[in-house]
Amino acid sequence: MRWALIGASRIASSYMINAIRAQEGAEIVSVLSSSAERGEAYARENGIAQSFTDLDAQLADETVDAVYVSTTNEKHHAQALAAIAAGKHVLCEKPLAMSLEEAADMVRAAAEKGVVFATNHHLRNAGSHLAIRDLISSGRIGKVLSARVFHAVNLPDALRGWRINDAAAGGGVIPDITVHDADTIRFHLGEDPVEVVAKAGTSGLGEGVEDSVMSVWSMPSGAMVQSHESFTHRFAGTGIEFHGTDGSIFARNVMTQEPVGEIRLVTAEGESAVPFETHNLYEYSLGLFGKAVNGIGGPSADGIDGIKSLAVALAVREAAQSAKAVAVNYGGF
Structure with a gap:
């Protein structure tokens, strides 16, 4: 599975990057940051090939299978919807969004697109x-x-x-x-x-x-x-x-x-x-997410879990x- 990181976050560098790479065959190919300088430094420090400041450009990579969203909370809704529209599976940090309506939009969009949508409740x-x-x-x-x-x-x-x-x-x-x-x-x-x-x-x-x-x-x-x-x-x-x-x-x-x-x-x-x-x-969570992408079971916390929390x-x-x-x-x- 090829991953893109939406957000050059501390949780990604401290926990998620290693967890993704621990999965068999997994690779992180890009990271998004609002700052080109920060994104380039983050990619270099974490061994990621590409950094982007434009989400559409990042998501245009058809080889990317899944994204991990760990930006500030008010950005989750638009970024997750863009990833879903691009056909990517999504693991999103909690809370899913700023409002229940926005979170519901995300869950419904993923269901309609047929992609896995999960909440990162560790x-x-x-x-x-x-x-x-x-x-x-x-x-x-x-x-x-x-x-x-x-x-x-x-x-x-x-x-x-x-x-x-x-x-x-x-x-x-x-x-x-x-x-x-x-x-x-x-x-x-x-x-x-x-x-x-x-x-x-x-x-x-x-x-x-x-x-x-x-x-x-x-x-x-x-x-x-x-x-x-x-x-x-x-x-x-x-x-x-x-x-x-x-x-x-x-x-x-x-x-x-x-x-x-x-x-x-x-x-x-x-x-x-x-x-x-x-x-x-x-x-453990990434293992379940990967199985869900392959049609086996579901993620540890799905989108509805994210809505309810x-x-x-x-x-x-x-x-x-x-x-x-x-x-x-x-x-x-």
């Missing part, structure tokens, strides 16, 4: 989260009563910029982290939040966008989810917990791009450590701004 590819899902689906903790996500971190200096000061580009902790937690909860529980309440604010970094948020989500099963995301917590660690009628799952330091952390299962029989695979999250994030933001409970609108999906 957490559901982790061995830790696959193990947690297996515990829940196999009934080890009985009926799930509640969940707690703590994903308050220290945003590195190199990743700040638009994430902390540019609402028009999709900045803020809600589109950056809450959207991931929404997908992770959906992945584990197999159901979609129906209503949320939330409070957001700035606690040290936000300049016109929120840098911290806490929210509570009501699930169709009656379970309740408590979620906390922030850019300003240096020492908090991350984790996720599920509490059921027959047991509890405590997972620590698993809300990460690395295959690390620990999981404990507590039941009436006692407490035990839960083993899990420590494979590369992105290589965005819908929850948008509801959290609305609830925080309005100080009211907000029903999650999935736009018919």
Whole structure:
């Protein structure tokens, strides 16, 4: 599979380029940047043959099979639609778009064109989260009563910029982290939040966008989810917990791009450590994407998963701004 990178991003250079190249027969042939100088330097540093500043010129390469979109959030919609129109399979960073309507446009266009469209939700590819899902689906903790996500971190200096000061580009902790937690909860529980309440604010970094948020989500099963995301917590660690009628799952330091952390299962029989695979999250995801392109199964998170995680994030933001409970609108999906 021949790939084009739409966006000379840090996530691509840190994780995705190596993950793509780890796939059998995969090759990255070009990268797009709004700056010719930056694009040329990025291509040189990462061993990519061509750099472009014009998307149409990049997509005109008929040998390109798939694109990875990792530009700022407000650009995803137009760039993904252009790639889909050119017949390319698309793996798009989260959130898919700035609005539910735009995300739905992308998913429908891909379906009509017959190309694979996926959302780069990395957490559901982790061995830790696959193990947690297996515990829940196999009934080890009985009926799930509640969940707690703590994903308050220290945003590195190199990743700040638009994430902390540019609402028009999709900045803020809600589109950056809450959207991931929404997908992770959906992945584990197999159901979609129906209503949320939330409070957001700035606690040290936000300049016109929120840098911290806490929210509570009501699930169709009656379970309740408590979620906390922030850019300003240096020492908090991350984790996720599920509490059921027959047991509890405590997972620590698993809300990460690395295959690390620990999981404990507590039941009436006692407490035990839960083993899990420590494979590369992105290589795992790219493997499923490649199979989907070849007609085998689907990507780990498809376009509808991306729509639904965005819908929850948008509801959290609305609830925080309005100080009211907000029903999650999935736009018919």
